[in-house]
Amino acid sequence: MRRGLLVRPGAWAMATLLAGAAAQAQKNTADGIAEYRKMLEDGNPADLFEAKGEALWKQKRGPKNASLESCDLGKGPGVVKGAFVELPRYFADTAKVQDLESRLVSCMQALQGFDGAAIAGTPFGRGEQDNVTALATYVAAASRGLRFSLPQGHPEERRLYEVGKRVFYFRGGPYDFSCASCHGEDGKRIRLQDLPNLTKNPGDGVGFAAWPAYRVSNGQMWGMQLRLNDCYRQQRFPYPGFGSEVTVALGVYMGVNAKGAESIAPAIKR
C-alpha cells in the first residue's frame, strides 16, 4: 500500500525537535493533537457511510431481491440497536462465532442470494465489500454510547477467546512481531500515536471500541477486518482471510477484554 504522501521537510524538523525535547514540550504536543482530534469530531465523514449503510440495509437487493431487515445480528431478526456491542458471538444457524462483518456477509448470502465467498475475496473498498463496510458503519452507529458486553456463555465463544489470546501473543514474520509487541503493555506509542494496551480494557472509546472509523489520512472508512488486515501488513505477515477464524478470535479476545468500555464507533482517526 503506497502512502503516497508528499515529503514534508517541516514535519521532519518537527520530529527531530520533538525527539530531543523535554517532557514538557511533548506534553504540549499531546494537548495540541488532542485539540486537533476534538475539532474533527463534529462532522465526521463516517456519517456519509452510515447513511449509505442504512439505505443498503433497507434496500431490496441481490438475486433474491430482498432487504437485510430480517438479518439476525445476535439480538433477533432485524434488531440493530445494541447488536454491535455484543459481537463477535456464536450463531446457531451458521454454527460458529462471527464478527459483525462476517455476519453481514452471511445475511447477504442467506437473505439476498449474494455469493459470500466472492464478497470475502473482494478487496476492501470495492464492490460488495465496500457495501459491507457501509453496513458495518450503520450497525455500529446504532450502538453508539453503549458498553461492550460480549457473551461468553457458549463453549465456542470461550474457545475463541483462548484462540484469540494465543494469536495475540504469537510472534512471527520477518520482524518477529506479535500483536503484543505494540499492544501488550501500557504507555507505548509509535511516533505520535498512543498504542492501547489490548490485553485489558483500555478505556472508553479506545482500541476495540473505536472501530469502525473514518481515517482522514486516506479518506477511507475502515471496519475491524481492515484494521486487523493492516496490522498484519505492518507486521509483515501474510494477510489473514476476510472473516477468518483468526480475525474473529482476535475480535473476541479484544472485545471480551474491553467489557464495559463505551463504544464511540464510528469514530474519526488520523
Next chain:
Amino acid sequence: MADPMRIRAQAQGDKAVVRVLMSHEMETGQRKDSAGKTIPAWFIQEVTASLNGSPVLTAQWGTAVSKNPFMQFTIRGAKAGDKVSVSWVDNRGDKRTDEATVA
C-alpha cells in the same frame, strides 16, 4: 449520480447553523497511481446554498479542500421548518443537490 450529502440545519435564535458533509474524492491532480500516471484532478468547484428557494451563499473551492468536504455556515433570519438546499458542481460537470429542514 453522486452520493447524497448530509445536511444538518439547527435553529439558534433568529439564525440557522448549517453543517454539510459532502461525498467527493477531491482529487488534487498531484498524485500518481501505481503505474506512475498522474491521477487527474477531480474536485468540487462551486458550492451554492439557498433558504426557502432564495440563494444565500456561493463559494468557489480549489483542490485544497479536503476529501469528503465539510462546510459550516450560518443563515440569518431562518427558523425551524425553513428549507435549506445545498448544491455543488465539480470540474467534470457532475452535480448534486440535497435539502434539509431547519430543526
Next chain:
Amino acid sequence: MRRRMMLKRGAEVAAALAAAGLWPAGAHAAWAQQAFDAKGFAEALKALGARTPQESKDVTLTGPDIAENGAVVPVACACALPGVKRLVLLVDKNPNTLAAVFDVSDAIEPQFATRVKMAQTSNVYAVALMDDGQALFAQKEIKVTLGGCGG
C-alpha cells in the same frame, strides 16, 4: 517589521483590480482559475484583485496549532466588521495557495468553517475582501506532522 514587509509587498502587488475579473465579484463569477493556480499568498491575492492586505484583529482565523495529518485540517474564518464582500482561505506553502473563496451576502453571517489539505507546516491566512476595497487578514501557523501507524 512585518507590516513594512507587507506594505512593500502590497506596493509591488499594487491593485491590479481587473486581473481575473473577480473583484468585486459578479453575480455568477466563473471559476477563478488564475487565482487557484497562483503560488504564494501575494500572488493569489493579486489574482483576486485585492489591494495591499492589512493585518487586522477584526478578522479571525481559527485552527489547531498542530494537525496530526495534513489531509484534513479544520479551519474557520470570520470577520467582525460589516461590509464584507468575500472571505478567502489560503495556505501559503501549498502547491496552489488559494483554498476557498466564500461570497458573503446579507443573508448569511461572515463566518465559514471547512477543512483543508496542507502539504506541510505553513502559515494559513483568512482574508476579508471588503465592499470599500480593503483587504484585511489574519494568519496562523499550523504545524503538520506525520503520525504513527494509524491506530
